[in-house]
Amino acid sequence: MAVGRYHRQEIFYPIGPEGQKKLQQARVCIIGIGALGASVANMLAQAGVGYLRLIDRDIVELTNLQRQALFTEADVEQQLPKAEAARAHIAQMNSEIEIEAKIVDVNPYNIEKLITDVDIVVDGLDNLETRYLLNEACDKNGIRYVYGGVVGSGGMVMNVLPGEGPCLECLLGPLPEEGSYDTCDTVGVISPITNIVASYEAAETMKLLLDSESVCRQAISMDAWDSYTEFFDVDKDPECPVCGKHQYTRLEHRQKSYTASLCGHDAYQVTPEDDGSFDYEAVVQALKGEGEVKKNKFFTTFKNDEADFKLFPDGRAIINEVPSGDEAQKIFAKYIDC
Ligand SMILES: [Zn+2]
Structure with missing residues (x-):
């Protein structure tokens, strides 16, 4: 055999x-x-x-x-x-x-x-x-x-x-x-x-x-x-907020969207709330009138004089070359979440 x-x-x-x-x-x-x-x-x-x-x-x-x-x-x-x-x-x-x-x-x-x-x-x-x-x-x-x-x-x-x-x-x-x-x-x-x-x-x-x-x-x-x-050995802490008290503050802390700076990159990631309403194809279509759009199987890149970002089908975007999370949010609101 x-x-x-x-x-x-x-x-x-x-x-x-x-x-x-x-x-x-x-x-x-x-x-x-x-x-x-x-x-x-x-x-x-x-x-x-x-x-x-x-x-x-x-x-x-x-x-x-x-x-x-x-x-x-x-x-x-x-x-x-x-x-x-x-x-x-x-x-x-x-x-x-x-x-x-x-x-x-x-x-x-x-x-x-x-x-x-x-x-x-x-x-x-x-x-x-x-x-x-x-x-x-x-x-x-x-x-x-x-x-x-x-x-x-x-x-x-x-x-x-x-x-x-x-x-x-x-x-x-x-x-x-x-x-x-x-x-x-x-x-x-x-x-x-x-x-x-x-x-x-x-x-x-x-x-x-x-x-x-x-x-x-x-x-x-x-x-x-x-x-x-x-x-x-690690003791199970009866006062531990997670496994002791089952309080899930991070899990329940859901903002409308949140922004994270990406270590080692001059970029911020903006993640909108996933309420199922994001229409990737429609947003990509709309972007075509605003600047240079390149779409591949996994994400779309967008560029014009004001904005430079990658947009993913889940609605998340990586905004490049912005000085702060607030600026990233502004670009996100203008081009993606509009
Ligand atoms: Zn614990």
Whole structure:
């Protein structure tokens, strides 16, 4: 009999043929398809996880190639969204699984919908704000999630198991003020640590999918440059606003639209409330009378003397070369939300 694709995994006794079948029926959502998310997605696809939902808002850029192993220079040239580029590369490696790419910004309006119908959510995010939002959404909906984060040469991983263990806020405390902590944009990040953290995340995801007794109940902290890995206990805080009191302030804090500055770019992202009324095609059509419009499969770029932006089918826009969020909002109101 021919040996199948998953043979080495099936003879690994904690998985076995039964476990392999479970993996093939499993559904996983990965939020953030950068260094962590793309690597986790690749490993879970290799392992044969039956359905992967890849969520990311960004386009592949040259500076990503230093650590984001799936992507190529051709992806940069073609300005492919990360979720779509990852989907295409992974599909070439495993055509037997289903992969869905979602090119959206994760926000309070859409996060609960994005994480439905999956067994596990994996964190590949690059910012704490969205992580804290994800933590709330997973607690509220009782969805298990694997937290992973990297900065510099260090990283951390923890399984967040609603109803059982501590949550992200128990581990990290209240969300620190923006600018008060290190990020990959301020202190950089090296590829080895992203691969170590992604590997732990992928292994924990597989164990969780198999209800393995080996699921890690501690937090894991490691550093690839200082050469250490530590495991430590985290207490579930009964006073924790999220897993203790089930107060979901970020999830419920829905403004009409919000603006975020994009680190490392001279640009602001404006995200309108997703009330289902946005008509992408109509807006693109209207823009044609206002300036230069280029539309591809994934987004539309617009340029005239006053404005320069990318508009996505979900209604979100990245406004380039504006000095402030207010200016970005003005352009958004004039050309998109009009
Ligand atoms: Zn908590």
